[in-house]
Structures are given as structure tokens and as C-alpha cells.
Amino acid sequence: xLPTTFEFRWDAGHMIFFGVFYxxxxxxxxxxxxxxxxxxxxxxxxxxxxxxxxxxxxxxHPHEATNEAVIAKS
Amino acid sequence: xxxESGDQxxxxxxxxxxxxxCTGCGTCxxxxxxxxxxxxxxxxxxxxxxxxxxxxxKVDNGLDYPHxxxxxFPRPCMxxxxxxxxxxxxxxxxxxxxxxxxxxxxxxxxxxxxRYCMAACPYMVRCFNWWDPVWPKDMEKHLNPDVAPRMxxxxxxxxxxxxxxxxxxxxxxxxxxxxxxxxxxxxxxVEACPVGAMRxxxxxNPEHAVAQLIQSPRAFRLLENLHTEPKVYYLSxxxxxxxxxxxxx
Amino acid sequence: MTSxxxxxxxxxxxxxxxxVWLSVWGLLLAWGLYxxxxxxxxxxxxxxxxxxxxxxxxxxxxxxxxxxxxxAFFSGxxxxxLKVDHLKDLIGAAVVIGFICYSGAIGMxxxxxxxxxxxxxxxxxxxxxxxxxxxxxxxxxxLFVLTIEFTPLILENKRLSEFPLFKYIGExxxxxxxxxxxxxxxxxxxxxxSLGGMFGVLFARPFAYRTGVAIWPWTFFLFILSAIASxxxxxxxxxxxxxxxxxxxLVRRSTLSKLAKLSATLFFVYLILKAADTVYWANVTAPQMxxxxxxxxxxxxxxxLLFLELFVFGLLPAVLLLIPKAREHDFSLVIGCLFxxxxxxxxxxxxxxxxxxxxVLPFEKFVAYAPTWQxxxxxxxxxxYGVIVYSLSYRYLHLFPREHELNx
Numbered sequence: 001x002l003p004t005t006f007e008f009r010w011d012a013g014h015m016i017f018f019g020v021f022y023x024x025x026x027x028x029x030x031x032x033x034x035x036x037x038x039x040x041x042x043x044x045x046x047x048x049x050x051x052x053x054x055x056x057x058x059x060x061h062p063h064e065a066t067n068e069a070v071i072a073k074s
Numbered sequence: 075x076x077x078e079s080g081d082q083x084x085x086x087x088x089x090x091x092x093x094x095x096c097t098g099c100g101t102c103x104x105x106x107x108x109x110x111x112x113x114x115x116x117x118x119x120x121x122x123x124x125x126x127x128x129x130x131x132k133v134d135n136g137l138d139y140p141h142x143x144x145x146x147f148p149r150p151c152m153x154x155x156x157x158x159x160x161x162x163x164x165x166x167x168x169x170x171x172x173x174x175x176x177x178x179x180x181x182x183x184x185x186x187x188x189r190y191c192m193a194a195c196p197y198m199v200r201c202f203n204w205w206d207p208v209w210p211k212d213m214e215k216h217l218n219p220d221v222a223p224r225m226x227x228x229x230x231x232x233x234x235x236x237x238x239x240x241x242x243x244x245x246x247x248x249x250x251x252x253x254x255x256x257x258x259x260x261x262x263x264v265e266a267c268p269v270g271a272m273r274x275x276x277x278x279n280p281e282h283a284v285a286q287l288i289q290s291p292r293a294f295r296l297l298e299n300l301h302t303e304p305k306v307y308y309l310s311x312x313x314x315x316x317x318x319x320x321x322x323x
Numbered sequence: 324m325t326s327x328x329x330x331x332x333x334x335x336x337x338x339x340x341x342x343v344w345l346s347v348w349g350l351l352l353a354w355g356l357y358x359x360x361x362x363x364x365x366x367x368x369x370x371x372x373x374x375x376x377x378x379x380x381x382x383x384x385x386x387x388x389x390x391x392x393x394x395a396f397f398s399g400x401x402x403x404x405l406k407v408d409h410l411k412d413l414i415g416a417a418v419v420i421g422f423i424c425y426s427g428a429i430g431m432x433x434x435x436x437x438x439x440x441x442x443x444x445x446x447x448x449x450x451x452x453x454x455x456x457x458x459x460x461x462x463x464x465x466l467f468v469l470t471i472e473f474t475p476l477i478l479e480n481k482r483l484s485e486f487p488l489f490k491y492i493g494e495x496x497x498x499x500x501x502x503x504x505x506x507x508x509x510x511x512x513x514x515x516x517s518l519g520g521m522f523g524v525l526f527a528r529p530f531a532y533r534t535g536v537a538i539w540p541w542t543f544f545l546f547i548l549s550a551i552a553s554x555x556x557x558x559x560x561x562x563x564x565x566x567x568x569x570x571x572x573l574v575r576r577s578t579l580s581k582l583a584k585l586s587a588t589l590f591f592v593y594l595i596l597k598a599a600d601t602v603y604w605a606n607v608t609a610p611q612m613x614x615x616x617x618x619x620x621x622x623x624x625x626x627x628l629l630f631l632e633l634f635v636f637g638l639l640p641a642v643l644l645l646i647p648k649a650r651e652h653d654f655s656l657v658i659g660c661l662f663x664x665x666x667x668x669x670x671x672x673x674x675x676x677x678x679x680x681x682x683v684l685p686f687e688k689f690v691a692y693a694p695t696w697q698x699x700x701x702x703x704x705x706x707x708y709g710v711i712v713y714s715l716s717y718r719y720l721h722l723f724p725r726e727h728e729l730n731x
Contacts, residue, residue, distance in 0.1 A: 017451035039491035122373035166444040187437020189377035196527035196683035227437025321613030
């Protein structure tokens, strides 16, 4: 499976077989990483949006609102 | 290895078995068990599950007395030379074809016990360890220290006593030789045959007796139609015996 | 399947009734687990297998359920890649059935090998020239892909989707499901084919050996085609049974008919190719190896098996389901799909058990095989496991998107 394995010999068969195998593994894991990262970003975006909505609905907390605005500007 | 005359060549170790000489005494099978630590089962009458690297088939010509004739076919591993059926199918590379000797060996510690090799072998050579090997206490002292006993759940088979090859090679190396003499490496079954029905040597070496014997018109192999190119040849002068070795549509 | 909709409240049976249902199948599973334990603890001497029959009931069931589980990849391919929209009705069920079949098969394989702890050697010391290596790599990867395809269904569960991260993971997985469907299709093509190739390459077993193209024997292609034909048949059968058991309409009737038609069409094409393969093998391949065709069919594995495979469980259901009126009747639809599935099981049995029963060495005899209760128990456990997973999925997940609409 790995070139470090005992008695491993590279030949055309290994190149084709493992080439395809690792391509499949990379395709699966890249997609999973994409999903994981996008999901975390989505959750963060939701949280930010909720915080913003809360801030605009509750102007009695001017300190928080000011902070949000400063962050957004910067 | 080189030949005695000094030519560098790849060996193809093979065997000839003269079925006209074989008496079916079973010595080859017994010494094979002893030499290779082949375990036995509680019920040895169940031939479908027993362990036998060397099995002896009793075959007759199908005629009634007084025309009936019987021959015995001792059957070790055929050590197939072409696209060896068991080697190509093993998923874990546990069956190995040694390019320098032509010996088909089994790496027992790598076998996962899937038994695909047994399905691939037409000669019924391979045995699966259905039970843990158990020897009576005193018998353990007689185990051959050169051959590791196998455990439950792995496949094993005749290796042409490849441990004897390694030993002979080491001996030759220590003596400063880079070749093996004909009689230096011989499997246990060949050595023990009381009637000299079995011969062993390098099929590529014209100086070896086996290389000459396989040229004989008496020589034939089992299941030649399958083109597995066995390195075990049988010898018989009888046409009906030679015909028994293959299937004909 | 889309995440934007809100899952409607679906009516399910009482918890007590459900537990009784589960315990019945749980008993079957427990019986199988006991059998599996004996095989693992005492060894494979607990089975009816021997040095002649090195493969038995388990490999037959493995090959069969992997073929029947092909409905998952084929439906996924049709739905996500070719955009066959009506499959949306049951794509979730097809994925669950596929997951059950593959995980069950891998579980059985683990018990079937003599050294389960060394199972990873086939990855570590892979012999890339072996068809079995290809099978092991592909079914493992594909089970992983099926798990990924199953995940959004689980995350759509009302309770779980209350967690924003789970909700988004489900949505995003669903968003790129086409990638997994494509990878799954690729893997499935190869392992379905390699399962056929496993037997087709046995050039020292004239009953199984087939010529072919490059490294692939004809059985490679026949197994792919038979799997994609029978997979939808099993999906149809399971969905129909679910409807009967639950007393609800879960998918449109036309969807089942269309799926059965697809299955029958593919099965018909398979049968034509299978017949051509059989004729060539019987007249050319086998005689070249010294075997007359009739010599293969002896003892309990007689010529009737070939007749059953090609006609009773072959041509008959294929023609039946190609008749539009027959597909509209539940009885003929179910019989047709059931017979297609049985045809595939029989084909896998023949390739596995009959191949090994025929002596190749002229001194050997024709042998027969009978599984022990431990083997039956493990095979039955896969059924028990399957029903439990499927029942839990039906109860707690939204397997059939049209269920609410069709039962309003």
C-alpha cells in the first residue's frame, strides 16, 4: 500500500492501481474537508447575523452595538 | 545460483515421479508430515479437512479382475510455472513465486485465510488449518526446528521443502561455492522414497537427471490442458495411465 | 432530500409495537452473533466448509447482497448525475438498503476469513494483480461513500437538525452529493465487476473460467450488468413491502413501475449477453480445457440449475415486467422483482458453490456441500441487522419525501 511496506515493488500495476485508489481517497477527503469548512463558515455566518439582528433589535445596549459596528468597519 | 560448470542461470526446480515404480507405500507422505510439521486432525478419516501436503491417489484402469491394474499418484504441489494460479489471486501477497528457483512458497504469517488460492488451485494441493495444530506432548520434541508450525486460519501447502534449499545454499556459501550440487538440495519425500520412484533437480540444468527424464516419451504432467505448466512430471509406460492425467472433452 | 423544506410530522406506530417488531429481528441478530462468536472463537471448523468447498453460504450471500445493494449506486447515478427526477421518491431508501447490504457483507467477510485480525494485510501487502484485492479496496471505500451518503439523511432528523452545525453539514453534504455519487458509481462498477472477475479469472477451474477483454473476463461485465439490473428490483421490492407493512403509500405507484421497467430492461439485456456467454463457454472455452459442457452438471447441481437461472428466474420475470399492464398489478410486479432477485442469488450460488463442486483433477470426485447452523445463523443475522437498521431509519428519518403528501 505504501512504498515503505516490506518487499514493496513499484511496477506498472502498482502505479495504475494505487494511482486510482489514492485519487479516489483524495476526492472523498477533499469533498469532506470542503463540507466541514463550509459548514463551520455557515454556522459562524449565522451566529454573526443573529448577533447583528439582536443588536439592532435591542438598542438599549449601545455598548455592544458600538462594538459590533467598530468590528464591521475595520 | 550458478551450475557446477560455472554458468549463471535461473534454476527451475522440479520433480519426476515414476508411477510405474511407485508402490503406494506412503513413506513420502509420512516424511513430509514429519519434515514440515504438518499437523493432523482428530478424525483423519475425514479427508476433506485433513492436512496433507503430499497426498497419494490410488487409481485403477476401471476393468474387472483379472484385467484390473492399479497405480498410485503421489501428489505434491505441482509448483506451476506459468501464471501460477494461486500466486496471482492472493490478495495479501502471501503466496510467492521465487524467480530464482521457480519455487512457489507460502508466507504463512501473511496469509489472511481467505482461501481464494484454494479455489484457484485445480490440484487440490492447498490445505486450510481448520483447527489449531495440536501435537501430543512427546511428539513436540520431534518437530522440525527449521519449519515454523502454522496456526489456525491460514492456508498451507508443499513448498518443495524450501527450507532445505536455504540450508543447502548457506552451506555452499560457507564452503565458498556459488552453485549447488544435484544431491545437495532434495525434498524429504524424494530422499525417503524406498524404491527411488522420485527424482528432484533443476529442470533447466541438462546435467541433472530430472532434466533428462522429462524429455522421455514416458513423461507427462497433470492437467496439461489448463496450461499451468507444472514442474512435477510423472513417468509411465502405460498409455491408460498417461490418459488418466487429464480431462478430455 | 433538500434541506430547505421543513420535515412534516409523520405518523408512526406506537413505541411498544415498534419495540416488539425490533425484538423479533433482534433475536435473529442475537442468534447470528452467537454463531459468529463460535466461528471466531473456535475457528471455521464450525462451518460446513472444507478443503473442497472453501467458499460456501457466506460468499454466496456476500456476492448476492452486494449485487442486490447495487440499487444505491445505480439510483444515485441516475438521480444525481443523469437527473432522473422521479427517483427522488426513493433515493433515500435505496441508500439505506445499499448501506445495509454492504456493511452486512463486510461483516460476514470478516468472519469468513481465517485470520480476521490480519484483514488489513490485503491493504498493506496488496497484490494488485488479484481481483480480490480490487474487491476489498473498492467495497471498503464504497461503504465509506455510502456512509457519507447516509449521513445527510440522519442529520435531517428533527432533533439533530436543531444543532446548526449538523444542519449545515447535512445541507452541504447534500449540495455536493453528485461528487460522492460519481465516486460511488466508479467504485461500484469496479467491485461489482471484480466480483465476477474473481471467478472468471480462475483459469484452472473450467466451470468458472471465461475469456474476455484485456485483464477482464466476460464475467466482469456480466456481474456489473446483473447487479445494476437486480439492484432496482430489490429497491422496488423493499419499498413495496414497506408500504404493505406500514399500510401507507410512500412513493407514487408510477415510480415503482418505472423502476421495475428499468430493472427488467437491463435484466433482459443481461440475459441475452449471459446466453451468448454460456453458448461460447460451453462450445469453445470449456472443451478447450478438456471438459464437455454436460460434465459440469451432476449430483445435486444438475442442469435444472441452469434452466432455473436462465428461464424461470431469468426470462420469465424480465418479460413479465416488460409488459406495461403486468407492472401495474402488484402481484406481477412483486413476483417479477422477486424472481429477478432470486435469479441473481442463484447465479452467485452457481458461480461460488457449483464451481468448487466440480472435480478438475481426474482422480477427484464430485462433492456436495451443506452449511451448518452457524453459517445459516450468520446469514440470517444479516437479514435481522438489515431489518433493524431499515426500520429505525424509516421511523426516525425522512426516507420518503412524498410520504406526507401521498397520505394527506
